[in-house]
Amino acid sequence: MTRHLPAWALAAATSAAALMPASLHAAEIEWLQWFAAENTGGFYEELVADFEAQHPDITVKLVTQPFGKVRESIVTDNAIGVGSDVLGLNMPWTTEFLEIGILEPLDDYLARDDNSFETDQLVEAPLGKIDGKTWMVPLNAFPFVMHVNMGLVEQAGFDAPPSSWDALAEQAAAISALGDGTSGLGMPFSSQPPSNGPILTFLPLLYANGGRIMDGTTPDFDNPKVVETLEFLQQLEQSGALAPGAASRTGGVDLEEFIAGRTGFLISPGVHSSSITSRNPELDYTLVRVPSNGAEAYRVHGWEIGISADSDNKEAAWTFVDYLLSPEVNARVAKASNALPGNLAALDTVRADADATLVKQMDILSGDTPVEEMRQSPKAAASWSLMTEELQSMLRGDQTPAEAASAVQARWMDLIQ
Amino acid sequence: MTDAAAPRHVVDEERQRRWRQAAIYAALALVTFVMVFPVLWMISVSLKPTTETFSLPPRLLPDDLHWGGYAKVLTDPKFRTFLLNSYLVGLAVTGLSLVIGTLAAFGFSRYRFFGDRVAKLFVITTQMVPTITLLIPYFGVIVFLGLYDTLWGLVLTYLTFSLPYAIIMMNGYLDTIPKDFDEAATIDGCTPLGVLVRVLLPVALPGIISTAVYTFLLAWNEFLFALALTRSMDMRTVPVGISMMVGEFGLKWDEMMAFSVIGSLPVLILFMLVQRFVVSGLAAGGVKG
Numbered sequence: 127m128t129r130h131l132p133a134w135a136l137a138a139a140t141s142a143a144a145l146m147p148a149s150l151h152a153a154e155i156e157w158l159q160w161f162a163a164e165n166t167g168g169f170y171e172e173l174v175a176d177f178e179a180q181h182p183d184i185t186v187k188l189v190t191q192p193f194g195k196v197r198e199s200i201v202t203d204n205a206i207g208v209g210s211d212v213l214g215l216n217m218p219w220t221t222e223f224l225e226i227g228i229l230e231p232l233d234d235y236l237a238r239d240d241n242s243f244e245t246d247q248l249v250e251a252p253l254g255k256i257d258g259k260t261w262m263v264p265l266n267a268f269p270f271v272m273h274v275n276m277g278l279v280e281q282a283g284f285d286a287p288p289s290s291w292d293a294l295a296e297q298a299a300a301i302s303a304l305g306d307g308t309s310g311l312g313m314p315f316s317s318q319p320p321s322n323g324p325i326l327t328f329l330p331l332l333y334a335n336g337g338r339i340m341d342g343t344t345p346d347f348d349n350p351k352v353v354e355t356l357e358f359l360q361q362l363e364q365s366g367a368l369a370p371g372a373a374s375r376t377g378g379v380d381l382e383e384f385i386a387g388r389t390g391f392l393i394s395p396g397v398h399s400s401s402i403t404s405r406n407p408e409l410d411y412t413l414v415r416v417p418s419n420g421a422e423a424y425r426v427h428g429w430e431i432g433i434s435a436d437s438d439n440k441e442a443a444w445t446f447v448d449y450l451l452s453p454e455v456n457a458r459v460a461k462a463s464n465a466l467p468g469n470l471a472a473l474d475t476v477r478a479d480a481d482a483t484l485v486k487q488m489d490i491l492s493g494d495t496p497v498e499e500m501r502q503s504p505k506a507a508a509s510w511s512l513m514t515e516e517l518q519s520m521l522r523g524d525q526t527p528a529e530a531a532s533a534v535q536a537r538w539m540d541l542i543q
Numbered sequence: 544m545t546d547a548a549a550p551r552h553v554v555d556e557e558r559q560r561r562w563r564q565a566a567i568y569a570a571l572a573l574v575t576f577v578m579v580f581p582v583l584w585m586i587s588v589s590l591k592p593t594t595e596t597f598s599l600p601p602r603l604l605p606d607d608l609h610w611g612g613y614a615k616v617l618t619d620p621k622f623r624t625f626l627l628n629s630y631l632v633g634l635a636v637t638g639l640s641l642v643i644g645t646l647a648a649f650g651f652s653r654y655r656f657f658g659d660r661v662a663k664l665f666v667i668t669t670q671m672v673p674t675i676t677l678l679i680p681y682f683g684v685i686v687f688l689g690l691y692d693t694l695w696g697l698v699l700t701y702l703t704f705s706l707p708y709a710i711i712m713m714n715g716y717l718d719t720i721p722k723d724f725d726e727a728a729t730i731d732g733c734t735p736l737g738v739l740v741r742v743l744l745p746v747a748l749p750g751i752i753s754t755a756v757y758t759f760l761l762a763w764n765e766f767l768f769a770l771a772l773t774r775s776m777d778m779r780t781v782p783v784g785i786s787m788m789v790g791e792f793g794l795k796w797d798e799m800m801a802f803s804v805i806g807s808l809p810v811l812i813l814f815m816l817v818q819r820f821v822v823s824g825l826a827a828g829g830v831k832g
Contacts, residue, residue: 163790190778199771202678202682378794382597386596386598406594408594
């Protein structure tokens with residue numbers, strides 16, 4: 127057919143296509159994330175389809191990577207020039223990405239009047255400014271809690287889960303003493319990524335002790351609260367309260383052993399409750415606030431989203447981010463991941479048909495202070511590797527808690543300089 | 544009676560021979576156990592509910608067979624796509640490696656030309672570069688060629704790894720075939736390509752099969768480049784699909800092991816069918832006749 131068309135008609139058609147307003151072309155954006163790998167029920171595919179139905183001028187390509195490879199993928203894709211438009215982010219990656227210039231500042235977008243959400247309703251931790259700008263927004267939030275195997279707690283002679291460090295030490299040691307392969311508490315200090323041991327277990331205990339590892343944007347690891355928390359870990363180890371093999375234990379193994387009923391307590395994100403209850407319905411299970419040593423603060427983690435600085439479709443990317451943060455959609459995302467919503471305006475919707483463990487998380491944590499330090503930590507990912515190494519060494523008895531704290535501080539400062 | 548009748552040194556030698564044989568069998572059994580146990584454990588975990596995966600003491604046989612992992616993997620179209628992609632890439636890499644590798648090996652084996660030794664040395668040295676160092680350059684080339692996130696991108700990349708091996712292997716094998724065969728066929732009117740196809744290839748069948756198995760295994764098992772050079776679920780292969788099951792907050796042990804078993808089956812079956820050829824092909828390719 128084409129060869130019979132006059133040349134002028136082809137030229138006119140081509141020119142007309144080229145001159146069409148950009149808005150009439152469908153913008154294609156990519157969303158790189160690992161969330162769809164965590165939720166295999168097709169939820170995110172449906173979410174994208176719903177967005178495209180509402181925005182026929184934008185198509186979204188869902189790019190899913192395993193969690194352990196997302197950070198490298200974002201860096202590599204950016205270096206080669208094939209980076210995605212919307213990025214799933216983990217707060218500890220922030221400073222590294224800012225050094226490379228991967229992220230687009232979101233302040234101008236957040237200041238718009240026509241957004242479907244109120245900025246002051248978003249979970250605060252990811253919004254804190256670095257270099258005077260906001261770089262990410264929260265899709266959802268996972269408060270850290272302590273999961274409890276009530277069956278083992280009762281077998282060890284206790285009626286209620288521990289709420290203080292002293293009670294935790296006593297109950298964990300008593301559960302380990304039950305024998306038969308049971309342990310009080312797991313400490314996943316494996317160096318194998320994505321184990322993230324210290325940030326999974328050590329930081330929640332430190333925050334419940336009123337401590338921090340940062341002084342603003344400077345590492346401050348050798349302060350008395352950190353040393354006190356390390357001493358508590360050492361005490362747990364020496365009393366036999368910790369599960370054996372902390373140095374080779376990953377977060378995944380820690381979770382699996384809890385699900386199998388082999389450990390009494392598991393400190394991890396509240397989101398694990400759905401895995402625990404669905405995979406071992408027989409477990410006599412509850413969850414509580416991480417036992418406190420005087421402070422009511424919890425480590426908050428979550429799935430964040432940002433926009434690539436190199437994106438050619440930033441407007442379309444923001445339209446998609448805005449859609450994800452709208453209360454109705456954000457509530458759906460929170461329910462699908464069994465987490466708290468990133469937009470707190472969605473809280474009531476989530477609570478309306480949340481399961482008992484999610485409601486409990488909301489109740490436990492409604493009055494406590496959320497803490498997240500890794501977002502503004504320099505060389506965050508590398509820093510927890512060296513924390514892992516020094517904590518392993520401390521638990522082996524090769525150094526004291528004070529020496530471990532000093533070693534982490536010195537190595538972290540070296541790393542930055 | 545026999546022992547009493549036999550001279551003492553003969554009895555001693557017989558005893559020593561039996562002891563040696565027993566020691567060899569014990570060593571072989573130990574090595575086999577070390578090799579096979581992970582596979583047995585993989586099958587065992589694929590048939591256990593999660594609560595039993597970490598039970599103590601560990602048990603190889605589950606109380607009740609749990610087929611949930613297999614059901615999930617076999618009913619999810621995503622996993623079927625991963626399998627199909629692995630087959631397509633594996634077969635394409637194998638076919639192209641054999642055709643190109645055999646022609647190149649034929650040239651190296653049967654002809655002397657300017658720079659042939661240097662070219663052969665170059666082929667060998669390409670195998671000495673750690674593949675991880677090639678990731679970023681390959682990434683750039685594949686993007687430049689417009690093959691990023693395509694199966695052809697993977698095929699092209701894997702060819703660069705499999706071809707040197709295919710050339711070296713086939714060259715070694717063709718060298719073991721006397722040149723008298725070529726001369727006889729040429730006298731009978733065969734062209735050089737005819738000599739290769741009609742005379743040498745039928746004789747070199749074990750070498751071809753072992754090369755094919757190696758290249759297929761390479762493409763089937765490769766993870767790093769498959770992860771880096773694809774981004775759509777439609778383009779993922781089996782190893783990447785398995786890695787997707789390692790989540791931020793835990794592992795789906797039964798599904799991961801079920802998919803690993805399913806992913807290993809084609810390779811196992813293939814190897815069992817052709818192992819006779821592979822062993823003879825590898826042995827013959829390793830010597831120059």
